[in-house]
Amino acid sequence: MSPTSAPSKDREGGAAPDSRKAVRGRAARRHPFARFLVRRIITALLLALGITLVTFILTNLVPGDPAAANLGQRAIGDPAIVAQWRADHGLDKPLPQQYLVHLSGVLHGDLGQSQQSHRPVADDLAEFVPATLELAGAAILISLILGVGFGVVAALRRDRLPDHILRVTSLFGISVPTFWLALVAFYVFFYRLQITPGSGRIDPGMTPPPHVTGLYTVDSALAGQWDVFASAAGHLVTPALVLALYTIGLLTRFTRSAVLEVLGQDYVRAARAKGLPGRVILFRYVLRPALVPVITVAGLAFGSLLSGTVLVEAIFAWPGVGQYAYKSATSLDLPAVMGVGLVVGVVYLVINLIVDVLYGVIDPRVRLS
């Protein structure tokens, strides 16, 4: 939301509000971070509300009667039963009221029932979320390490061979269809060369570690089951790398231009003229300011990772939200698709909220502006 919508506008007239405004201005100056935080959280809440509205409207766009989809053949012939069913599900009420019913359901964790699994969508999602978080977490970690590293190298060796190679590689990374790359990687490394483990999260026949976080690598390490850990980590590598390729490309390109911009600054030239060693200039003078905006891009890149999971998990039979979304989409299981949209949208929102706040913590100009 625009900064002009900040709550500093005072609508009351007279002298008293003026002084109140001054007090509030002083308070804002004293607690600029709190104000920044509140504004960001309010924005995020409004957007979350918007996400529920979008999924609600889309569900209502679908031609076809939900009663017909949920009731049996014989029941649909009886108008009384249909009317009863519609009343039970709040479908006889006007749309705005239906939205409120939907919203209260969402707030109580009711995302509807999957037409495929015949279970509540929320239960399905709760089961699949940890697997996706593990995959996406590993992928963002790989992307940050490789993407930033490559970007710095490309900037420092600008217009030389490493830069050209990295430029083409990163363009390749953002151009390759993820679903196809996943298939190729699976075929080459597992099926042909047999150097990576197959599909799933651990080897077949192995018992998953005791549930603590739901992340197999973390849980197995906590339980000291190192064989399970090795298996889980091995299964994670290929899908995480495939998923990360796009974000590696994105972060390489962004880091390169950010570092190049800082390298052109006067203070870097001054540091160089002062005779500071190259490493000190790079880490203390160049990387710190250059990497601040990279955080924002990494937050946005997480969105493309979440998108990618839909395409990658399907190929690697990774039992996460992505595969659930894929199965629901292909069978047009609408409540499940909407549930995924809602949950992933909110997760993305929360991650970007954290990134925004982090950005504000690191760069005071952001929270003061």
Add this chain to the structure above:
Amino acid sequence: MRRRQTAPRTGGLLRRLPEAWRRPLAIAGGVVAIAWILIALAAPVLAPHDPLAQELPRLAPPGPGHWFGTDQLGRDILSRVLYGARVSIPLTLLLVALSVLIGGLLGACAGYFGKWVDETIMRLADLVFAFPTIILAMVVAAALGASLGNAVLAVLVVAWPAYARVTRGLVLGIREREFVVSGRLLGFSAWRSLRVDVLPNVTGPVMVLATLDIGTALLLLSGLSFLGLGAKPPSPEWGAMVASGVEVFDSWWVATFPGLAILTVVLAFNFLGDTLRDALDPRTARAIKERAI
């Protein structure tokens, strides 16, 4: 680098472009993109077989007579990949053109008129940005029903806000300029001022974004088809062809060639877009200039 230094710092689009177009990436991108467009136009002449005819041996590996092999229904994959260009490329270009048109107009209105128009349009854009792209496109496509037309509509829903944002920002910078204000003072209507004075001045950067976006749009569209939410069989759409390759996993050629087709088209347009951006982005230009001193 030396040559670039002699290039004029400012000036029209055309004066700066030729220099940029001489770079190997731009040439490679241009050649591949033009080749694919020609393939799309000449597919009926180039394709050795009917893309829909199920007349060849099933799952035959690549070899003489069928260079890319055949699929599980005995169709020639080379012909299907060539015909696929007629499905994917025009749809992608149409999609980007529509996104530019809708997003650009909405963004221009938001920037020009401000107030509630701006608020409404930009909050809508924020809402779209709140979703990861393919998830929202998937949700929209699932709600509308699986068809290629609906997939295009779904990607359109996801794609317009980027143009709206960029155009709005540019229009905000231009609307207070003297030639716009004097036009308004002369009594020109808002629509005329927008059309004659403002929009022509924002087309350049928006076109760069559009070129950069062609690849992304194709990836999204083929991704939706891969998910079964786009093209219907037997249409030779590349994403759907890759999906059919998943079923016959050990016949690698079924999925490989359509995937390569997507990759080469996206890569070509990304090469072009990247060159364009470098040539026109003042930030990169400044960094280059300052480093060169």
